[in-house]
Amino acid sequence: MNAIELLKADHEKVRGLLSQLTDTTKRAEKTRTQLLEQIRMELDVHTQIEEEIFYPAFKEAVGESDDEATVFEALEEHRAAGELVLPDLLATDVTSDRFSGRAKVLKELVEHHADEEEKEMFKTARQVLGREQLDELGAQMAARKKELMEMGPDRIELLKKQRGQVGSEQAPPRQSLQ
Numbered sequence: 394m395n396a397i398e399l400l401k402a403d404h405e406k407v408r409g410l411l412s413q414l415t416d417t418t419k420r421a422e423k424t425r426t427q428l429l430e431q432i433r434m435e436l437d438v439h440t441q442i443e444e445e446i447f448y449p450a451f452k453e454a455v456g457e458s459d460d461e462a463t464v465f466e467a468l469e470e471h472r473a474a475g476e477l478v479l480p481d482l483l484a485t486d487v488t489s490d491r492f493s494g495r496a497k498v499l500k501e502l503v504e505h506h507a508d509e510e511e512k513e514m515f516k517t518a519r520q521v522l523g524r525e526q527l528d529e530l531g532a533q534m535a536a537r538k539k540e541l542m543e544m545g546p547d548r549i550e551l552l553k554k555q556r557g558q559v560g561s562e563q564a565p566p567r568q569s570l571q
């Protein structure tokens with residue numbers, strides 16, 4: 394599988410899982426808990442391989458152009474989904490009405506993000522990255538994905554935190570905004 398096929402297959406899987414989740418009612422406590430755990434794993438691993446492997450390669454290939462801006466937008470969407478909405482959902486009682494609302498917001502956010510990647514970033518990637526490089530990136534991501542899946546949620550959480558710290562270092566200090 395090349396890089397784009399791999400990432401698109403991930404998107405399909407997560408879209409399916411999120412649809413299943415939003416189709417459940419608050420009576421489906423066990424199903425909701427299981428689906429949520431699966432979604433968390435899929436999303437975290439997917440985000441990690443994109444940020445570690447695919448985005449840097451894409452950024453390098455497009456240089457400083459409008460396409461570079463799509464990377465920054467995508468990173469912010471990762472942050473919104475992975476560091477705000479998903480943790481909120483994980484902390485919400487699965488038998489509550491609030492859970493349904495939050496699950497729906499996560500689904501909409503992920504769908505919007507995945508659609509945009511597919512329509513914009515991957516389209517450009519096909520042009521700027523050669524077939525050989527796409528194959529190579531695909532193999533790299535498949536190997537890293539396997540590694541991450543075996544790590545389990547706690548260690549992945551740690552990686553996520555490290556990524557978040559890098560992000561906040563780049564942000565202006567809060568005081569300067571006041």
Ligand SMILES: [Fe+2]
Binds near residue numbers: 440471510
């Ligand atoms: Fe993404």
Ligand SMILES: [Fe+2]
Binds near residue numbers: 443510
């Ligand atoms: Fe993606």
